[in-house]
Amino acid sequence: FYIKLVKEFYSNLRMASNQNEEFALSSSVKGERIYLTARILASILHIPHTGLYVFEHEKWPEVEGFHPNQILSILYPNDPNVHPNMALTTNRLSVDHRLLHHLIVHQILPTGGGYAKLSRMQVFLMWCILSKIEFCFPLLMLKTMVRAFSQKKSVLPFGSILTKVFQHFHIRLEGEVTTKLKKEETYNKSTLNRMGW
Template sequence: MPRTKNPNYTQGVGSRSTGRKRVASKNVESVEPQQLFPHQGIRYPQAYIDRKILAGKILDFDFCTVENFPIVGWLNDLGLEPLFMINLPYYPDLIKEFYASFCFSTSVSLSTSVNGIPMMMTYAFFSSLLNIPCNGTKARSNRNWVEENGFSSEECVHLLFGENAQLVDKMYSRNLRLDYRFLHRAVATHIIPKYGGFDEVTHMGAFTMFHIITGRRINVPLLIFIHMKAIHALENAILAYGNIITKILIHFGLNLNDEVHHALQSGDKLGKGTLGRMGFKKHKRLGTWIPRDEDSDRIDEENEGDEEGKEAQGQEGMDPAVESSPVHVFATSQFEQLMQAINGIESNQRNMETELKSIKRKQIRLERKLFEQGLIGNEGITSSSSPEDEVEDQNTDIEDLRDHDDDQMDD
């Protein structure tokens, strides 16, 4: 069954305009932005109607600071915090038009047009717009490890996955320790956006994480610039960087008043909810974040929503054969130590209670002997605290009598 057009997207497109769109899309690299869709009312070609959009994210710096997550220090050292603080709505139609209208690009620049307003951009422009540094390594590779002086893939894998990790076919985020896994989620939503799942760690993702963790400069504006061009080049790639595109549109003076838009929701914030979706919860007694399956205090699963993603470039990753996750080992060891300490305290308490009962029984027996000898009155005898104590006292008295009779027989 042929797919029908959605008039809400094409805004009055007729059958004649469809042919014009096809001709324009074939020559997209050689025409000016205003020539792409000459028929009035067409914003983007048919192929973009069903393209999915990846909403922007914002990092919850307050939460990360309270939890002492090192990501705050890593981003601060490299001056990347502003990129993770963009809290702007995204405009679906304008995002599609932005990508569909790419008409001229070089290794250092690209141009597009939205609502007839031409926009020329370079990665230096992204640096100024986002207020982040435009320096550091420019190395990049989609499917293989980056080859660059001073970078070792083995060193990168050992840092992320442990000293015993080996270079094999794929890398997975589930094998990362918690703070590295949280950083991977931030990289996969802000710098190299993904859609469909965050389990796989790509070569470029690992390369980027390695530089952020070690404090080595990496040219993030260039990464965003190249990734945008890759999204346009792939036919079914997810349209990412929604909040950054909003910032671009505002910079070029586009009127956004009458455009359909969506504000960021609570699920678009990287923080406590993200850890829940990753399968972690905060242990009530330890105060540390541990996997849910290691604690009986379970919480309901949160909906992943649009946060999950598939990388637009279709990059392939590698997963090292890794040792047990340090987070799991640390949390389990600490929990076992705590439980051993609690059991020890309970055992000591039981021993103390037994000793106190023994002392009390001896006191009662002594008072009774003193009473029998007329040295104290009946009111001076301590009463038993429970029926069980009385039974034990009686048994003790019987044993004392037996011992007394045995002594007399020996005499």
């Protein structure tokens, strides 16, 4: 991916939708305007834009059929006192659930900083995946981009995916310096061994 262009994308990122409109972002890279909705991003990436349109950070998502205690009982089977306000830590997760959490925090919902605690949104995504409930990944990506842009200390997520966006909007990539994926952004036998598999 192209770190300089990713930084330019995020430095020019703006909300482009009003309250009652489809959620949209705009930016510009090398003078070219980029306009993204979940539908447009899904088309660029050739993925669906169907499923739950949910994104929360401070509170539990409110979705029919989702009850925090239900997923918490699955994630913490040895804790008889699970409740929605309990401390959500990764050290008590099974190896399988730690791997799922690792995938979420590095690939689906990238965050910067420590990974010892789970956010409510991360737990919700674990529930979606374990329950085979479809969520709108393109919308999740757009909301994650906005959250990253608005935080002082955050990673700039989806660098590799943004390369496809740049290509779609005919951003010239010739002469740009490429950055290889970091070790933690790939999965192999060594990664799984470190996680206890």
